[in-house]
Amino acid sequence: MAKAALEWHTVQNSTPQPPLSLDNVHVSYATRKGKVQAVRGVTLDLLAGESLALIGESGSGKSTLGLAVVRLLPETAAVAPGSIQYRRGDREVEVLKLTKAELREFRWRDCAMVFQAALNAFNPVLTVWDQTWDTAKAHGWQDKKAVQTRLVELLRFVQLDPKRVIDAYPHELSGGMRQRVLLALSLLLDPQILILDEPTTALDIITQRTIIKLLRQLKEEQHFTMIFISHDLAIAAELADRVATMYAGRVVELGKSNDIFYRPRHPYTLGLIRAVPTVTGGFEQLFSIPGSPPDLINLPSGCKFHPRCAFATDRCKQEEPELATVGPAHEAACWNWQQVEAELQVKPLHRGALNVLADILPAAEVS
Amino acid sequence: MAPIIELRALTKQFGKGKETVTAVDAVSLAIDPGETVCLVGESGCGKSTTGRMVAGLLAPTAGEILFEGRSITKLDSTAFRRYRQAVQIIHQDPYSSLNPTQTVRQIITAPLLHHKKVKNQAGSESRALELLEVVDLTPARDIIDKYPHQLSGGQRQRVAVARALTLEPKFIVADEAVSMVDVSIRVSILTMLTRLKQEFDVTFLFITHDLALAKYFAWNGRITVMYLGRIVEDGPTQRLVSDPRHPYTQALLAAVPEADPELAHHKRQIELRSAEIPSLLNLPSGCTFHPRCPYSVDGQCNVRRPPLEAIAEGGRVACPVRQAERVTLLVT
Amino acid sequence: MGAIQGFFRSVGTTLRLMTYNKAGFIGFLSTCLILIICLLGPFVIPLDNKTKLDQIYQPPSAQHWLGTDHQGRDIFSQIVHGGKDVIYVATVAAFLSTAIAVTFGTLSAFAGGGTDTVIMAITDIMLTIPLFPLLAVLAAFIRLDNLTFLGIFLGMLSWAALLRAVRSQALSLKERDFVEAARALDLGNVHIVFRELVPNMMTYIVISFTLALTTAVYTQVGLVLLGLVPVSSSNWGVMISMAWTQGAIFYSDAMWRIMAPIAAIAIFQLSVITMTRSLELAFNPRLRTIV
Numbered sequence: 001m002a003k004a005a006l007e008w009h010t011v012q013n014s015t016p017q018p019p020l021s022l023d024n025v026h027v028s029y030a031t032r033k034g035k036v037q038a039v040r041g042v043t044l045d046l047l048a049g050e051s052l053a054l055i056g057e058s059g060s061g062k063s064t065l066g067l068a069v070v071r072l073l074p075e076t077a078a079v080a081p082g083s084i085q086y087r088r089g090d091r092e093v094e095v096l097k098l099t100k101a102e103l104r105e106f107r108w109r110d111c112a113m114v115f116q117a118a119l120n121a122f123n124p125v126l127t128v129w130d131q132t133w134d135t136a137k138a139h140g141w142q143d144k145k146a147v148q149t150r151l152v153e154l155l156r157f158v159q160l161d162p163k164r165v166i167d168a169y170p171h172e173l174s175g176g177m178r179q180r181v182l183l184a185l186s187l188l189l190d191p192q193i194l195i196l197d198e199p200t201t202a203l204d205i206i207t208q209r210t211i212i213k214l215l216r217q218l219k220e221e222q223h224f225t226m227i228f229i230s231h232d233l234a235i236a237a238e239l240a241d242r243v244a245t246m247y248a249g250r251v252v253e254l255g256k257s258n259d260i261f262y263r264p265r266h267p268y269t270l271g272l273i274r275a276v277p278t279v280t281g282g283f284e285q286l287f288s289i290p291g292s293p294p295d296l297i298n299l300p301s302g303c304k305f306h307p308r309c310a311f312a313t314d315r316c317k318q319e320e321p322e323l324a325t326v327g328p329a330h331e332a333a334c335w336n337w338q339q340v341e342a343e344l345q346v347k348p349l350h351r352g353a354l355n356v357l358a359d360i361l362p363a364a365e366v367s
Numbered sequence: 368m369a370p371i372i373e374l375r376a377l378t379k380q381f382g383k384g385k386e387t388v389t390a391v392d393a394v395s396l397a398i399d400p401g402e403t404v405c406l407v408g409e410s411g412c413g414k415s416t417t418g419r420m421v422a423g424l425l426a427p428t429a430g431e432i433l434f435e436g437r438s439i440t441k442l443d444s445t446a447f448r449r450y451r452q453a454v455q456i457i458h459q460d461p462y463s464s465l466n467p468t469q470t471v472r473q474i475i476t477a478p479l480l481h482h483k484k485v486k487n488q489a490g491s492e493s494r495a496l497e498l499l500e501v502v503d504l505t506p507a508r509d510i511i512d513k514y515p516h517q518l519s520g521g522q523r524q525r526v527a528v529a530r531a532l533t534l535e536p537k538f539i540v541a542d543e544a545v546s547m548v549d550v551s552i553r554v555s556i557l558t559m560l561t562r563l564k565q566e567f568d569v570t571f572l573f574i575t576h577d578l579a580l581a582k583y584f585a586w587n588g589r590i591t592v593m594y595l596g597r598i599v600e601d602g603p604t605q606r607l608v609s610d611p612r613h614p615y616t617q618a619l620l621a622a623v624p625e626a627d628p629e630l631a632h633h634k635r636q637i638e639l640r641s642a643e644i645p646s647l648l649n650l651p652s653g654c655t656f657h658p659r660c661p662y663s664v665d666g667q668c669n670v671r672r673p674p675l676e677a678i679a680e681g682g683r684v685a686c687p688v689r690q691a692e693r694v695t696l697l698v699t
Numbered sequence: 700m701g702a703i704q705g706f707f708r709s710v711g712t713t714l715r716l717m718t719y720n721k722a723g724f725i726g727f728l729s730t731c732l733i734l735i736i737c738l739l740g741p742f743v744i745p746l747d748n749k750t751k752l753d754q755i756y757q758p759p760s761a762q763h764w765l766g767t768d769h770q771g772r773d774i775f776s777q778i779v780h781g782g783k784d785v786i787y788v789a790t791v792a793a794f795l796s797t798a799i800a801v802t803f804g805t806l807s808a809f810a811g812g813g814t815d816t817v818i819m820a821i822t823d824i825m826l827t828i829p830l831f832p833l834l835a836v837l838a839a840f841i842r843l844d845n846l847t848f849l850g851i852f853l854g855m856l857s858w859a860a861l862l863r864a865v866r867s868q869a870l871s872l873k874e875r876d877f878v879e880a881a882r883a884l885d886l887g888n889v890h891i892v893f894r895e896l897v898p899n900m901m902t903y904i905v906i907s908f909t910l911a912l913t914t915a916v917y918t919q920v921g922l923v924l925l926g927l928v929p930v931s932s933s934n935w936g937v938m939i940s941m942a943w944t945q946g947a948i949f950y951s952d953a954m955w956r957i958m959a960p961i962a963a964i965a966i967f968q969l970s971v972i973t974m975t976r977s978l979e980l981a982f983n984p985r986l987r988t989i990v
Binding site: 422423424451454456466468482533534 | 875876877879880882883884885886887890894895898899901
Binding site: 176206 | 409410519521522549550551552553554555558576578579580582583586608609618619620621622623624625626627628629630631634636639642644696697
């Protein structure tokens with residue numbers, strides 16, 4: 001199928017400043033049982049044109065953080081203290097201080113969120129065209145023809161047949177098709193940043209691959225800046241330039257994809273990677289992380305991961321570590337990161353995979 | 368040694384007349400005692416339906432299921448009930464597989480007492496505590512009086528396994544048993560199941576859509592791949608994963624996202640001719656995969672249903688066109 | 700032993716959960732108060748049966764908290780004594796209709812096939828028969844002076860709507876994994892219906908029970924007012940009926956005589972219905988995390 005070029009998409013790679021900066025962002029909910037601290041001080045810069053993966057399991061705060069950026073959290077959530085700075089061209093705004101009207105503009109023109117393609121992401125009584133036109137109208141577009149042309153181009157870009165999809169209701173489309181429609185809609189107003197929440201979860205394997213290919217195109221050819229939120233390490237490995245692992249509301253490790261996957265320095269990241277199998281990588285013994293995620297109302301003292309950590313020392317029980325540099329463009333929040341490094345010298349990761357690769361590549365990039 | 372479970376041309380259809388859906392179409396499979404077999408496929412391929420028929424929860428439309436050599440459809444009701452007790456099932460959703468109004472104690476002691484596996488109430492409690500320890504829910508005394516909503520997803524699955532073990536089954540069907548459990552905990556549950564296999568002499572049929580997990584769990588066993596109700600390929604895991612022969616298996620393995628950047632960037636890309644999965648109401652003729660298959664031969668693939676044939680490297684393949692061709696999954 | 704402990708624990712939990720909804724808690728307290736007054740009150744406060752012609756239609760005073768009726772008798776004591784029959788009949792009726800609806804509703808859903816068709820056909824017929832005309836016809840043949848019998852009678856005629864609702868709940872519960880697990884464990888249909896399905900429908904059943912209770916109260920009063928039930932004892936319904944036939948609404952002095960029983964019934968109904976708000980919480984297992 002011919003690929004659309006999305007000529008109207010402008011690339012912001014020339015900006016010296018990162019398009020999105022999170023500074024000490026906190027999110028908490030008030031519940032009957034107490035205050036749930038979902039996000040506890042995340043400081044992060046999203047660089048222009050990069051794909052950042054936020055990886056974590058249930059309770060890590062990754063989805064909450066994503067929703068906080070577009071301010072889609074429920075009323076009971078308090079996003080304070082902290083700030084979220086957004087920059088495009090000459091504009092610089094504090095997202096948390098935008099008015100309702102400004103926020104509506106922000107949410108589609110600057111930063112679009114793509115949700116998991118469950119049926120309830122759509123209004124069941126509106127066709128794809130109706131939803132598109134509604135969104136466009138709400139953002140000031142008057143010209144129906146222009147919107148239609150753009151929609152057709154976007155649908156072709158996501159490899160859907162426009163004739164089939166434009167007048168379809170959500171329940172008439174398969175899960176994979178719905179995810180692609182959501183993606184197309186999010187691109188409608190040419191946002192600078194895309195936030196994708198679990199973009200491939202609950203989809204069949206072959207459909208997942210189509211979405212991944214699409215996202216890769218958006219990344220490599222169209223140079224969109226993207227944040228992927230997922231519990232699935234594989235999507236980070238496939239698409240991300242940088243990976244941030246989150247645990248109990250904080251980023252515990254941040255670095256380039258290869259560094260995270262082959263040279264992790266935080267025990268949680270190490271634990272996650274050792275718990276996930278590959279298909280083509282031969283056999284590798286896997287290990288679970290003992291224990292379970294902490295209660296977000298009554299968090300343990302010191303480092304929140306210490307009850308489950310094989311490297312924990314007394315200091316870990318008392319002081320919570322901050323992110324510290326452990327390598328070039330690589331940070332980890334662990335007092336004992338050097339022990340993790342030492343462990344990996346003895347037991348490197350994915351040895352099976354590297355052996356398999358060594359067979360086909362004359363000089364595989366060995367970690 | 369006779370297979371413990373054997374499926375012969377097992378078929379299941381739903382609906383009537385024009386609305387008939389063939390969810391499982393003449394599936395034949397034999398599982399030996401102590402073997403680990405994984406049934407994999409995407410949604411709608413019929414793997415769950417097959418699993419439920421094996422567990423005696425769904426009646427087949429045609430074909431036979433043999434348990435220890437005897438056809439279960441020909442059993443009288445007492446013998447059939449004994450069969451159903453010998454084959455247990457673990458469900459996918461830990462949030463709906465346990466009765467929310469019962470404590471763990473009630474959930475586990477109910478089958479023990481009903482089938483008189485223990486002498487009295489006290490006996491049932493100690494056996495329940497034993498079983499909870501077996502599935503690594505320790506300390507068992509802390510767990511036994513909890514309600515399901517007070518437990519995590521992984522803990523609930525373990526309770527479901529303990530419940531399945533109460534009747535000392537010989538065969539367990541695990542239907543996506545870890546799909547809804549946190550990633551970091553999946554492995555410990557799989558390790559527990561492997562241990563059960565050895566300690567209690569239980570044979571497993573592990574149903575999943577996650578190929579990487581299937582490869583790990585059944586590394587020394589077999590994988591059977593299903594598509595739209597039919598088996599397209601099966602064989603020893605190590606062979607199937609490194610040297611798949613059926614184009615669908617190849618596409619599937621190529622499509623799985625890998626949790627390793629180097630592998631991810633060196634995987635072969637296999638383009639299928641169509642992204643659409645045919646509806647079960649309107650299956651393609653001949654080989655049901657032919658509209659999407661890059662190697663489809665007009666006049667053969669769209670006419671005749673390919674037979675499932677054994678190949679020398681181990682296992683069976685339902686593709687006469689490509690069964691002798693090797694395809695590498697990793698490329699430079 | 701464990702069962703008794705469990706019972707007390709769940710009573711304690713239930714009481715605590717009642718406090719969660721303010722309105723529900725007030726309703727609960729009010730219902731308890733009314734029950735105590737009506738069931739234990741008659742032992743404490745004697746019924747005033749003496750005719751005192753000099754105290755006809757007295758307004759409320761320290762001696763007569765709700766004033767006196769057309770024969771000078773204390774209305775308050777009549778109210779205290781007049782509740783137990785009404786409540787008793789209503790309880791019997793609600794209990795019976797709920798029991799029929801739950802048993803046959805779940806059976807119908809679970810057994811399916813011919814059993815289901817037959818039960819649903821009977822239910823549909825029952826639903827189309829109007830209650831009061833039927834009662835009017837039957838009253839000609841059956842003596843309804845025995846309280847228990849009246850309760851049973853009402854119960855046998857009002858299960859139809861609840862049965863349909865219970866059946867549809869059971870139909871959806873039937874597909875849940877834990878029911879399939881019970882089948883795989885071969886626990887038997889009786890176990891599945893009563894230990895797996897019914898406990899999960901308790902919210903619904905209890906609320907339906909209370910609504911059946913309130914309906915039965917109104918039905919009784921209606922029967923008395925229509926003269927279909929012989930007036931054998933003094934209860935709230937009879938008090939209203941007598942006051943009505945003797946023209947109490949035409950005299951402002953007689954206001955207390957007719958308003959007292961009406962208010963008593965209304966307060967009772969309101970208490971029970973408001974209590975259901977807390978009952979919902981009590982039986983929803985997901986909310987047990989709070990306790």
